[in-house]
Amino acid sequence: MPAAENHPRPLRPTDVLRHEHRRLEERLAGLSEALELIGERGAENQLLDRIEETASHIDREMAVHHRKEEEGLFPVLTPYLDRHLNLDGRIADHEDLRIMSGKFRAAIAECRADDADLFAAQMLRGYGLYIVHLVLEHLLKEDQILFLVAEHCLSAEEEADIFRRFQRIDPSVSTTG
Numbered sequence: 108m109p110a111a112e113n114h115p116r117p118l119r120p121t122d123v124l125r126h127e128h129r130r131l132e133e134r135l136a137g138l139s140e141a142l143e144l145i146g147e148r149g150a151e152n153q154l155l156d157r158i159e160e161t162a163s164h165i166d167r168e169m170a171v172h173h174r175k176e177e178e179g180l181f182p183v184l185t186p187y188l189d190r191h192l193n194l195d196g197r198i199a200d201h202e203d204l205r206i207m208s209g210k211f212r213a214a215i216a217e218c219r220a221d222d223a224d225l226f227a228a229q230m231l232r233g234y235g236l237y238i239v240h241l242v243l244e245h246l247l248k249e250d251q252i253l254f255l256v257a258e259h260c261l262s263a264e265e266e267a268d269i270f271r272r273f274q275r276i277d278p279s280v281s282t283t284g
């Protein structure tokens with residue numbers, strides 16, 4: 108259904124970002140499912156492939172999503188954020204998530220090196236579920252706090268500016284949904 112039918116107002120930059128959050132949540136749910144299975148069955152190759160593939164999708168989508176926030180939303184929103192809404196903290200969150208994703212890849216490689224190593228499989232499961240939790244928490248923070256500020260404060264001109272920035276980063280972004 109075209110977004111215009113759902114939105115009495117024009118599409119806003121936060122709608123695009125929230126939509127990407129929902130898609131990330133779906134992928135994270137798939138990753139959790141595969142991680143739980145590896146905890147039960149051990150490091151089967153097929154499961155490791157599924158985990159690696161899902162993690163790659165998440166990494167690719169998050170990289171573009173983070174750029175939209177860091178280069179699109181955050182610079183325009185900064186003047187409205189008082190010091191209690193720690194914007195730098197959010198960019199630091201992104202950096203932390205990137206570092207953890209690298210470590211997660213290393214844990215997958217370790218499991219592949221010895222598929223009989225149940226401890227390595229348990230570690231992969233635990234570390235992966237922890238990262239999923241942190242990403243979900245980050246999305247919640249943005250949905251419930253940062254985006255509310257954006258929706259409350261940004262003018263139509265500023266939102267148009269953010270959309271132009273989004274489109275430079277990701278030409279598939281449409282202002283009409």
Ligand SMILES: [Fe+2]
Nearest residue numbers: 173176201249
């Ligand atoms: Fe973010």
Ligand SMILES: [Fe+2]
Nearest residue numbers: 124176246249
């Ligand atoms: Fe986000």
